[in-house]
Amino acid sequence: MVRRLAAHRELAALTEPVADPAYPSVFLPWLALTPRVGFALETLLTTDLLPGIDRTAVVAAAVEAVAAATEPAPPAAWGEVLRLAPWQALPSAPPGGWPGVAGDHDCVLSTSSVPGVTDRCARGPAARYVWDLARREDSLWVVPLGASGVPGDAHHHDQLPVWLRGGLVPVVTDWNRLTKESA
Numbered sequence: 001m002v003r004r005l006a007a008h009r010e011l012a013a014l015t016e017p018v019a020d021p022a023y024p025s026v027f028l029p030w031l032a033l034t035p036r037v038g039f040a041l042e043t044l045l046t047t048d049l050l051p052g053i054d055r056t057a058v059v060a061a062a063v064e065a066v067a068a069a070t071e072p073a074p075p076a077a078w079g080e081v082l083r084l085a086p087w088q089a090l091p092s093a094p095p096g097g098w099p100g101v102a103g104d105h106d107c108v109l110s111t112s113s114v115p116g117v118t119d120r121c122a123r124g125p126a127a128r129y130v131w132d133l134a135r136r137e138d139s140l141w142v143v144p145l146g147a148s149g150v151p152g153d154a155h156h157h158d159q160l161p162v163w164l165r166g167g168l169v170p171v172v173t174d175w176n177r178l179t180k181e182s183a
Helices: 002-006 009-015 025-031 033-044 055-067 160-164
Strands: 112-114 118-123 128-130 140-142
Touching (some): 002 009, 009 033, 033 112
Antiparallel strands (some): 128 140
């Protein structure tokens, strides 16, 4: 549906590439027409601002195309389809590869792909914190991978399972409880 709507002749002017983009290339997947249509699909299907597009016909054509498929794919769980795919700044994957992710763009497990382009999720919370201002030792946090950015370190991916399920781990700020780790 997203690709059919984005390909409509009424939106053709929006598909032309920008000669000198005002934004870094890393943002271009989210600025391109197909992902923008994907993110705005609910609104685009109900607005009166697109009189040149017969949205009912576009939806019907998309449904007919899916129905005409010779062997429809069995339904997959969200986390089997949407997979974590961090940017290249994090070159090493955890053992077993990047896991499926469960959160949509508007929930606490907030992750999102680029609709109509990929099911790989490069966007998600960089960290989640819960600070207890009355009792600092009750504060919690989690990061998507781990506290170490060094591939091979024991803390490089150790928080990933907790982050995936929306959990948190204690924030340790008491110098007497902290231990030095060898590099």
